[in-house]
Amino acid sequence: MENQGNMTRRDDKVWVKTYEKLGIQYDIDMPPANTSLIDIIEQNFINYAGKTAFVCMDVKLSYEELDLYSKQVAAYLQSLGLQKGDKVAVMMPNILQLPVAVLGVLRAGMTLVNVNPLYTTKELSHQLTDSDTKALILLENFAKTYEDIGQDLVDHVVVASMGDMMSPLKGFIVNAVVRHVKKMVPDYHIKGSVKFKKAMNRFSAANYKRPNNIGLDDVAVLQYTGGTTGVAKGAMLTHGNLVANLIQSDTYLGDAFEKFEKGNEQPVIMTALPLYHIFSFTVCGMYGLYRGCIGLLVPNPRDLPSLIKAYKDYPPAFFPAVNTLFTALANNEEFQSLNHSKLEMSMGGGMAVLKDTATKWEQVTGNVIVQGYGLSETSPVASANPHGTGEFSGNIGLPMPATDMAILDEEGNEVALGERGEISIRGPQVMKGYWKREDATAEVMTSDGFFRTGDIGVMDEEGYFKIVDRKKDMILVSGFNVYPNEVEDAMSIHPKILECGVIGIDDEKSGEVPKIYVVRSDASLTADEVIAYGKENLTGYKRPRHVEFIDELPKSNVGKILRKDLRALEEKNNG
Numbered sequence: 001m002e003n004q005g006n007m008t009r010r011d012d013k014v015w016v017k018t019y020e021k022l023g024i025q026y027d028i029d030m031p032p033a034n035t036s037l038i039d040i041i042e043q044n045f046i047n048y049a050g051k052t053a054f055v056c057m058d059v060k061l062s063y064e065e066l067d068l069y070s071k072q073v074a075a076y077l078q079s080l081g082l083q084k085g086d087k088v089a090v091m092m093p094n095i096l097q098l099p100v101a102v103l104g105v106l107r108a109g110m111t112l113v114n115v116n117p118l119y120t121t122k123e124l125s126h127q128l129t130d131s132d133t134k135a136l137i138l139l140e141n142f143a144k145t146y147e148d149i150g151q152d153l154v155d156h157v158v159v160a161s162m163g164d165m166m167s168p169l170k171g172f173i174v175n176a177v178v179r180h181v182k183k184m185v186p187d188y189h190i191k192g193s194v195k196f197k198k199a200m201n202r203f204s205a206a207n208y209k210r211p212n213n214i215g216l217d218d219v220a221v222l223q224y225t226g227g228t229t230g231v232a233k234g235a236m237l238t239h240g241n242l243v244a245n246l247i248q249s250d251t252y253l254g255d256a257f258e259k260f261e262k263g264n265e266q267p268v269i270m271t272a273l274p275l276y277h278i279f280s281f282t283v284c285g286m287y288g289l290y291r292g293c294i295g296l297l298v299p300n301p302r303d304l305p306s307l308i309k310a311y312k313d314y315p316p317a318f319f320p321a322v323n324t325l326f327t328a329l330a331n332n333e334e335f336q337s338l339n340h341s342k343l344e345m346s347m348g349g350g351m352a353v354l355k356d357t358a359t360k361w362e363q364v365t366g367n368v369i370v371q372g373y374g375l376s377e378t379s380p381v382a383s384a385n386p387h388g389t390g391e392f393s394g395n396i397g398l399p400m401p402a403t404d405m406a407i408l409d410e411e412g413n414e415v416a417l418g419e420r421g422e423i424s425i426r427g428p429q430v431m432k433g434y435w436k437r438e439d440a441t442a443e444v445m446t447s448d449g450f451f452r453t454g455d456i457g458v459m460d461e462e463g464y465f466k467i468v469d470r471k472k473d474m475i476l477v478s479g480f481n482v483y484p485n486e487v488e489d490a491m492s493i494h495p496k497i498l499e500c501g502v503i504g505i506d507d508e509k510s511g512e513v514p515k516i517y518v519v520r521s522d523a524s525l526t527a528d529e530v531i532a533y534g535k536e537n538l539t540g541y542k543r544p545r546h547v548e549f550i551d552e553l554p555k556s557n558v559g560k561i562l563r564k565d566l567r568a569l570e571e572k573n574n575g
Contacts, residue, residue: 007446008413009406015398015463022386028247028402030428036214036239038107040246041289042067048292051266055314056096056297057174059166063292066099071205073104077135078209079202080156084109087131087222089154091115091124091138091146094275094297096165097196099285101137101158102275106220109211113222113234114276117141118539121148122490123232128153131222131234131435137196141178143188152191160196216240222435223278225376225481232486234435235376237278244428245282245379246290248400253318256345256387257291260317267317268294268342270310272301272325278380279349279479283320293318301325308335315342319367322350322479323357324510326369330360340365345387347372349380350479351511352467358392368392373465377444377451379429383465395466396457403427404450407459412446420468423457424450473563475504475512477541484563487514487544490537496525501553501561505546505570516544517566519553 019026031039045067054061061069077088088105090112092098105112113131115124117139124145128136135156138146143159162178163171179185220242222234260267269288273280275297288295296314298307308329315338326348329335346361348371358369370387373396374380383405385397399405406414407421415421426449433441444452454474457467475482484502491500498521504512518530527547534543554565 007411007448009448010414013399013404013463014417014459014461015405018398018462018464019401024386024401025251026401028244028251028428030216030240030244030247033217034215035243036216036218037220037242037286038109038211038214038239040243041103041106044289044292051292052294053289054096054099054295054297055310056094056299057166058313059096059170061096061099061165066103068205069100069200070103070107071208072200072203073100074108075203075205075207075209076199077104077108077110079207080135082108082110082134084211084213085219086110086135087113087133088135088137089113089115089128089131089133090276091117091119091136091142092160092276093117093139093299094271095139095160095162095299096297097137097139097160098275098297099289099295100165100200101160101196102285105137107208107210109214111219111222114224114278114281116274116276116539119145120537120539121145122537123539125149125153126232127224127234130232131224140188141184143190143193144186147188147190157190157193158196158199159190159193164197214239216243217432219432221281223281223376233437233440236432236435237376237379238432241379241429241431242282242286244402245381245400246287248402248427248429249283249287249381250291251401252384252386253287253345253347254291256318257293259344266292266294267344268296268314270298270316270319270321271295272298272307272319272321273350273479274301277350277479278376279320279374282379283347283349283381304328304332305334308332308338311335312338315339317342317344318347319343319345320347320349323348323353324351324478326353326361327357327509330357330364336364340367343367345370347384349374351476353392355392355394358394362392371396373397373467375453377431377453378425378427379431381429382425382427385464393464395464397465398463399425399465400427400429403429405459405465406450407457407465408446408450408452412450417461418458420456420458423453423455423465423467425453426450473503475502475514477504477507477512477514478510480541482514482542484514487516487534487538487542488561490542491516491518491530491534491544493537494525494530494533496520496522496529499553499561501563501566502544503563503566503570505574507545510541513545514542515546515548515570517548517550517553517569519550525549 137158163174221237271284372384404426487502498519507513554562
């Protein structure tokens with residue numbers, strides 16, 4: 001152990017020996033400082049010309065088309081007078097317009113703000129305001145959410161329709177079904193908004209001015225995360241962070257694709273997780289482009305019949321997912337009967353993969369789930385189990401190449417091997433900091449550059465890490481972080497709620513769900529009213545699913561709600 005700035009650190013990286021044993025390279029070569037994601041993506045437009053980049057609802061988008069259309073979107077954004085580093089938000093599910101818009105933003109030299117399309121008006125308002133977003137590109141299904149904010153928070157709004165990237169006939173039919181049959185598009189009126197197709201076709205690709213002043217240190221993406229306080233903060237992910245994570249991921253994942261490439265076959269990446277989530281954004285979207293894969297876009301992963309049809313029509317080589325999705329598919333009879341011979345790698349992230357799920361998945365597909373670990377702040381992949389080890393480990397693997405991980409105590413000292421402490425990460429994929437929040441950044445970064453995750457873990461003698469406890473109060477719902485104080489803030493506004501406390505309880509389907517303990521200010525308040533209020537004010541995964549009324553919340557002597565006491569009460573009453 002050595003002392004760094006009054007903090008004790010191990011002077012050996014035990015995982016490096018494991019790397020050597022496995023024949024994996026630990027060091028990575030980063031490109032020159034004046035390189036950006038734009039350079040890497042543009043090179044791949046050339047390398048994979050003539051091949052399919054994305055498929056959605058049986059409509060293909062080639063690398064050439066993606067190159068052309070994203071240039072046109074970039075030219076449009078530049079025509080609005082937007083400058084390098086200006087924020088452009090994209091708010092869509094997994095449809096072909098999303099990669100076109102995302103790459104258009106990046107190629108214009110601007111910073112992408114990924115937005116969950118299921119956000120409530122309040123959540124969307126916070127994110128747009130906090131990020132200083134200048135333009136918003138969204139699907140019409142969610143336009144009403146923006147309109148309901150009641151003020152023009154951004155200067156420019158571009159509205160896409162589901163059928164925009166389809167043939168005229170198919171696009172017309174899909175739009176008609178979405179709007180009139182399924183009634184998925186509430187009426188909206190956003191003054192001055194422009195249709196996506198019109199914006200995309202307003203300028204030719206020749207009008208695009210490629211920025212030449214973007215390098216690894218420039219911010220590419222603002223990825224919003226609850227952080228440990230629950231107030232959504234934008235993690236500043238630089239071009240260097242994301243490029244590093246692509247190179248790191250390739251060291252681990254690359255050999256899964258080699259057999260396809262040798263046979264001149266394009267591997268398919270099943271992109272069922274939403275691309276606005278950092279796990280899917282990097283591991284499916286960006287890595288797919290980096291490796292020349294086909295991204296199979298699934299707009300709604302809860303629609304299992306559509307997902308299974310897509311899987312059948314375009315058998316994937318690589319399937320990143322969360323535990324709940326693996327479970328749902330492994331127990332589905334139609335999925336069980338499919339041919340899984342193309343599936344080389346299944347990767348679990350976002351939430352812990354349960355051993356039962358992994359066993360069932362292997363029985364059905366013949367494929368071992370490889371578990372990884374990461375956060376918005378780490379672009380996201382910080383550690384993973386190497387591909388091809390042959391069994392499900394239940395741990396979160398080794399640190400990624402060029403990454404240091406440490407188990408730290410409260411004072412920031414590294415603990416002895418095998419002891420519990422806070423998993424902390426240092427590497428080229430760790431964010432630049434939180435946007436406009438130096439105080440919050442300082443809270444999570446050590447003086448020698450480790451990001452403190454808040455997750456409690458242990459490291460074994462071979463350098464494998466295991467999570468043994470979740471962040472103190474955070475609730476993990478199907479891979480999404482839910483912070484109790486955010487839910488409490490939203491719910492306590494109800495006129496009949498005097499105060500409330502929120503904890504996570506086990507749920508077979510989602511891993512955990514929020515439960516709310518409520519002190520009533522009006523005895524007439526019912527559980528149904530509480531649930532209904534949650535539906536109005538919180539995105540689906542954040543809503544309390546269970547309600548319990550209580551005379552008084554347990555509190556500390558300074559009045560802080562003691563959630564550990566609520567958890568103890570829950571265990572006593574319902575354990």
